[in-house]
Amino acid sequence: MLCLGIESTAHSFGIGIVDEKCNVLANVTDMYKPPEGWGIHPTEAAKHHDEVRQDAIAAALEEAGKSMDDIGLVAFSQGPGLAPCLHKGLNTAKELSDSGSIPMIGVNHCIAHIEIGRKTTSLKDPITLYTSGANTQVLGFVSGRYRCFGETMDIGIGNALDKFGRGVGMGFPAGPRIEQIAKKGKYVELPYVVKGMDLSFSGIVTAALNKLKREKLEDVCFSLQETTFAMLTEVTERALAHTCKDEVLLTGGVAANKKLQDMLGVMCKERGAGFAAVERSLSSDNGAMIAWLGMLMHKAGNSTHDEVLPRQRTDEVDVNWI
DSSP states (O other): OEEEEEEOSSSEEEEEEEOTTOOEEEEEEEEOOOOTTOOOOHHHHHHHHHHHHHHHHHHHHHHHTOOGGGEEEEEEEEESSOHHHHHHHHHHHHHHHHHHTOOEEEEEHHHHHHHHHHHHSSOSSOEEEEEOSSOEEEEEEETTEEEEEEEBSSSOHHHHHHHHHHHTTOOSSOHHHHHHHHTTOOOOOOOOOEETTEEOOHHHHHHHHHHTTTSOHHHHHHHHHHHHHHHHHHHHHHHHHHHTOOEEEEESGGGGOHHHHHHHHHHHHHHTOEEEEOOHHHHSSOHHHHHHHHHHHHHTTOOOOSOOOTTOOGGGSOOOOO
């Protein structure tokens, strides 16, 4: 059986096609890019998704060398995410399902990031550091669910980097540009905000922008990464200690950052723990991860309502496929 997955939670509209062994036959993504200096506008992103969805489906089917007659299941991002964007994914899934009498299933976007990572790395039962634009969570599978051991109290790490980038005139997404500039920088002090197992980034971004009045851009970029990534590494290490697990999985859009990978890798090496980062094409928002989780849920006998859940939490979902 083949599953076609639809990703539409925020800026990316993605179509992925996978088989029952998680061979990715196609993974097509089209990203909405807001005007310079702006963040994501939900209705504009949804309009983008509506405009590109048919072409994305056609491109994915062509890449896979398949037709809709070959698709046995349609999966879509049910939540969390921006409601207008999620509805575009749901509507697309319903159209495909109705036109071919294909079963459809809604999946949790955050868990999809974890499951594609578990399948494509050697890790079996990791603590997952999930770092994306809107989401930053430290997660681990315990007693039938992915439990949250720490998370952002305001904005996600990806949004924090983008917010800083907008403040200095960088394009979207700003993370790769910040990473490049930071290679030439040195440390200047910024706030370090960890409260228990939770983190806060918005005040650090404000402080970083203020530092630019007297510090070089490369030094502030270096320090922004150094500070926020040290915070992420700290809470991940404490989650490892608390759960007695011995693996760390890094996923989400920010997982591509080599500095973050290096800091987590050093921490894991010192603890004797395994570490892996999901490859770039599967760590950012994409349809293949939605398709794979849909396949897992369907095989475990799950079904869902035809609805979107913009505020659905990772730890609200029963995980009966593990």
